[in-house]
Amino acid sequence: MHPINWLIVVGYIGYVLIDGVRRSKGTDKIEGYFLANRSLPWWALGLSVMATQLSAVTMIGTTGQGATDGIRFVQFYFGLPLAMIILGVTLVPFLHGAKVYTAYEYLERRFGPGTRSATSFLFLLSRGMSVGTILAAPGVVFSAIFGWPLIWSVAIIGVPTVAYTMLGGIQAVTWADVKQMILIILSLIGIMFVLFMQMPVSPDEALRIAGSTGRLQVFDFSFTLTEQYTFWSGILGGTFLMLSYFGTDQSQVQRYLAARNVDEARSTLLISAYWKIPLQGLVLLVGVLVFVYYLFVAPPLLFNPDHEAQVREANPAVYTELEARYGQAFADREAVALEVTQLRDAGQAAEADAAMGRFLEREAEVEAIRGEALTLAEEVTGESSRDVNYIIPRFALNELPIGLSGIFIAAILAAAMSSISSELNSLSTTTVIDFYRRWVRPEATDAHYLNVSKMATLFWGAFACVVATFAATLGSLIEVVNRFGSFFYGSILGVFLLAMVPRTNGWGSGVGLVAGMGSVAYFTFFQSHIAFLWHNVIGAVVVLVVGTTVSALTGGSDAKGALS
Numbered sequence: 001m002h003p004i005n006w007l008i009v010v011g012y013i014g015y016v017l018i019d020g021v022r023r024s025k026g027t028d029k030i031e032g033y034f035l036a037n038r039s040l041p042w043w044a045l046g047l048s049v050m051a052t053q054l055s056a057v058t059m060i061g062t063t064g065q066g067a068t069d070g071i072r073f074v075q076f077y078f079g080l081p082l083a084m085i086i087l088g089v090t091l092v093p094f095l096h097g098a099k100v101y102t103a104y105e106y107l108e109r110r111f112g113p114g115t116r117s118a119t120s121f122l123f124l125l126s127r128g129m130s131v132g133t134i135l136a137a138p139g140v141v142f143s144a145i146f147g148w149p150l151i152w153s154v155a156i157i158g159v160p161t162v163a164y165t166m167l168g169g170i171q172a173v174t175w176a177d178v179k180q181m182i183l184i185i186l187s188l189i190g191i192m193f194v195l196f197m198q199m200p201v202s203p204d205e206a207l208r209i210a211g212s213t214g215r216l217q218v219f220d221f222s223f224t225l226t227e228q229y230t231f232w233s234g235i236l237g238g239t240f241l242m243l244s245y246f247g248t249d250q251s252q253v254q255r256y257l258a259a260r261n262v263d264e265a266r267s268t269l270l271i272s273a274y275w276k277i278p279l280q281g282l283v284l285l286v287g288v289l290v291f292v293y294y295l296f297v298a299p300p301l302l303f304n305p306d307h308e309a310q311v312r313e314a315n316p317a318v319y320t321e322l323e324a325r326y327g328q329a330f331a332d333r334e335a336v337a338l339e340v341t342q343l344r345d346a347g348q349a350a351e352a353d354a355a356m357g358r359f360l361e362r363e364a365e366v367e368a369i370r371g372e373a374l375t376l377a378e379e380v381t382g383e384s385s386r387d388v389n390y391i392i393p394r395f396a397l398n399e400l401p402i403g404l405s406g407i408f409i410a411a412i413l414a415a416a417m418s419s420i421s422s423e424l425n426s427l428s429t430t431t432v433i434d435f436y437r438r439w440v441r442p443e444a445t446d447a448h449y450l451n452v453s454k455m456a457t458l459f460w461g462a463f464a465c466v467v468a469t470f471a472a473t474l475g476s477l478i479e480v481v482n483r484f485g486s487f488f489y490g491s492i493l494g495v496f497l498l499a500m501v502p503r504t505n506g507w508g509s510g511v512g513l514v515a516g517m518g519s520v521a522y523f524t525f526f527q528s529h530i531a532f533l534w535h536n537v538i539g540a541v542v543v544l545v546v547g548t549t550v551s552a553l554t555g556g557s558d559a560k561g562a563l564s
Helices: 003-022 030-038 042-053 056-069 072-077 080-089 091-098 105-111 113-146 150-198 203-212 231-248 250-257 262-293 305-314 316-345 349-381 388-399 404-440 446-471 477-499 506-525 533-553
Strands: none
Touching: 003 150, 003 404, 030 150, 030 250, 030 404, 030 446, 042 150, 042 250, 042 262, 042 404, 056 072, 056 113, 056 262, 056 388, 056 404, 072 231, 072 262, 080 091, 080 231, 080 262, 091 105, 091 250, 091 262, 105 113, 105 477, 105 506, 113 150, 113 250, 113 388, 113 404, 113 446, 113 477, 113 506, 150 262, 150 388, 150 404, 150 446, 203 262, 203 316, 203 349, 231 250, 231 477, 231 533, 250 262, 250 404, 262 388, 305 316, 305 349, 316 349, 388 404, 404 446, 477 506, 477 533, 506 533
């Protein structure tokens, strides 16, 4: 990478660290450290919520998914606006008014300390694994592209993030997120501009070609439990996922708990309701345009340079033959794509449509050869051959002009750091408030709790690094992080919903939680064809049904809880 690009990246990391130290003032009390004394403005918290979601997984995995699969992934977020409205009139005013540090404190008042600890533990487990996946996204890509050991790639991102999170708490995290969101959006817009300028076809024709391959298909109204991304899985499964994520996940709850009042807390979530889907559409559209760009500029046969080097060394003759076939297939596809454009420009619509049919045949041939190469890479390396996570970083380094590629790499780091810092801060808060202060040291000074929280941040940072080395081999990272979440989220949401049902008790919450987790585990491991978004619905419904039934059989709200 050019020295100017490195200067941009290093300068940005240094700026975030310095700003984090500056923001550490006023965090000598636990309310200041965890909740910024409930004084942060709604717009900053709203951008922080968006930045937490827009991780490096999104910048790398979602753009890569747009290039290979199109924009139908945006259906995943269709339940978000509905979830924000529901939370705005239910949990948000209640939790903010209760003056709690974590969402799980309320569950102790309703069902007893055992239920609080059980749900807190599930949050720690799910979010700890997810933050590892978020860290894996840039770590594994930088490792493969720059040839660094994975541990060093992870450390470059993890160490400064842990440092400013430990020093400044939520104050530093939130204001860093605001700057990072601006950098991310500017970099995406810059990439789109460069793509439109460098492609030999008009923007209209580029989108038309992408549409012919199905990459601009947004809606899939088929009702099936086996297809991951449909309108119905997004509306139903997505709503349950978003209710759980924004209503019970401490990394999100902590944002609106830090707002000045209930109205501003609601406004914090409404920013996501209004802007998340358009922003996610922009990210996916960048991936789609990269696909169109590579119709006219020869892409590598394998985007993962590490796998490419290993395959070339292990089977040079086979790989050379694949490259020759790929080069010819690419040339044929490019010629037909240009023919379609020329016919369209000449007003020969019927001939252009006929040529589009030939283009799709050539596209299928190119993808078939790439499929052979990916299978060969899997055989040689023993790792997942999906290189969707390498498409955008390799494009940024090889195709973007000097300066913009540095800004984009800095944006990937910004996305990773914003999400990781938010997650680490929430993991530390839950560890200290729901476990250490509740069970180990109920009485201690704020200084003591702050020291423990900083050690907890360090612990979860190390835990994330370990998970990152495992998650890197699991394929599309945007799916991996949501699979991790969907395994736990539905059941946790079910407990919170159960708390709103009259005459439910701790027995119901305990047995319902076990039943919910058990049902999700069954569908995960023994019915793997069921799309993971439905796991959120399954977990929540099972907890509600079982919890309500058990509560009725054990004497209602007057009975002591199984987890009390």
